[in-house]
Structures are given as structure tokens and as C-alpha cells.
Amino acid sequence: GESVGLHLPTLSVQEGDNSIINCAYSNSASDYFIWYKQESGKGPQFIIDIRSNMDKRQGQRVTVLLNKTVKHLSLQIAATQPGDSAVYFCAENINQAGTALIFGKGTTLSVSS
């Protein structure tokens, strides 16, 4: 698999590899995080979320890791497929009532077969 230590705007992987997309969030008061997938011409699609009282959460082929010490979030995609090609965004909820998510910079994942 390929990992990205710091946020990079693009990530290219081979089909079947594991992908790791990183995100640094801004506010230590953030209590909830979501990863979105956005395909060309579409709105962002909810992938997986995690609350700040957890450090890991798994879904189908995806895992989100949260490191509150360094304010870092990552999305791991197992056995990456061409259909995973998209832009991935992390978003944080700052712990204030009635606030919307704040989005990070996206990472474009390209999967070649």
C-alpha cells in the first residue's frame, strides 16, 4: 500500500493496493469527523464518520483513524478498486451547537488497473 505522511493533493495507486489518505484538522475542540467521496459532477457522498471519543472505526473496506494528539485523521481503503477513483474530503464538526461541518482540502485518488 501507499501512505501519505502529509496532505498531498493527489494519490495514485494500483488496483488491489491499499490506499491511505491523510488529513490535518484545525480545531482541537472538534468532536466529530466525516470522510466524503466526491465523484466528478456529483455531490459529496458520506463514507464513514468517527467521534472524538474513538480512535478507530471500520466500515466496509474503509477504516478511519483519529489521532487527537496531533489533530490528524486518515482514511484507509483496502483493496482499492477503479471505482474508488474520486476526490476525498475530510470534514470536522467544531463542538458548538448548530454549526456546520468545515471541510479540509481534498485528495484526488486515481486507481489504475
Next chain:
Amino acid sequence: SAVISQKPSRDICQRGTSLTIQCQVDSQVTMMFWYRQQPGQSLTLIATANQGSEATYESGFVIDKFPISRPNLTFSTLTVSNMSPEDSSIYLCSVRGAARSSYEQYFGPGTRLTVT
């Protein structure tokens, strides 16, 4: 999750005109938001649409330029007024409070606006 639709899906408008974008949700939601996504960029929050009262705008966005309505718990409109080419973007409606977790936030398909 809620099903969110937006009209129109795309439009090409002349500078100086205004466009109203509609957002319809298939179930009642607690909160509705409007975001802008400029070409190749991330999402920026424009405002929170409040039912029955004035929207809450983020820094850099004003009501005269982006008037918003939210008459009920399933519908909202965003108007882009006196458009210029710099307003060319994707405008996205987003909702929260339709799922068991009040934090989960979902997006509509977006309205792709081009101003000439």
C-alpha cells in the same frame, strides 16, 4: 439518509442577473446549509438556513448577495444575486438531522452555475 434534490442541476447565466436554486428533502431535517465549491476547490460554507428566520451567514458572505429562504423543514432556496463570472461555482445544499445521529450531514447533487 435523506434524499436531497436540487433545481436546477446546472445553468448558464449572464452577468448582472440572479438565479434561485431550490433544495428539497424527502424528510424533515433539523438543519440545512448552503455551500459553494469553486472549480477544483474544497467546499466553503455560505450560510445556515434557519426555518422561519434570517439565515446565519459566514464571514465573506452577505444576505444582499445570497438571500436564503427556509419556509419549512424540508425546503430551502438560495439566490445568487447580481451575478459576475466570479460566482461561477457549484452550489450545494446540505442537511443534518435526518439520521439517528444528529451530526451526520448529507449533500444534494449540486447546482453547477456558469456566469458569462
